[in-house]
Amino acid sequence: MAGKEFDEVSAKPIQCYKARQDKTTLKYLATTNQRVKSQNPKEKLTMKFGLINEIVFYIKEYDTRFMELKMNNMIVLSRP
Numbered sequence: 001m002a003g004k005e006f007d008e009v010s011a012k013p014i015q016c017y018k019a020r021q022d023k024t025t026l027k028y029l030a031t032t033n034q035r036v037k038s039q040n041p042k043e044k045l046t047m048k049f050g051l052i053n054e055i056v057f058y059i060k061e062y063d064t065r066f067m068e069l070k071m072n073n074m075i076v077l078s079r080p
Helices: none
Strands: 015-019 044-047 055-060 067-071 074-078
Touching: none
Parallel strands: none
Antiparallel strands: 015 055, 044 055, 067 074
């Protein structure tokens, strides 16, 4: 995994929003406990549940240069 390991317990959500299918931050279907690191280096997106246009993200501060999507033991990396 790129970057530091994320501590789910100590991290506090600073914002919550729904992603739409046309957002570039989310390109794949997601299910519970899957993670996305956004292209914004100051955001950490953690998926809660997943119909593709009804996914709720908790945005947390996190330093990364990648968007990392872990799905079914497969990690997809995309540079911003």
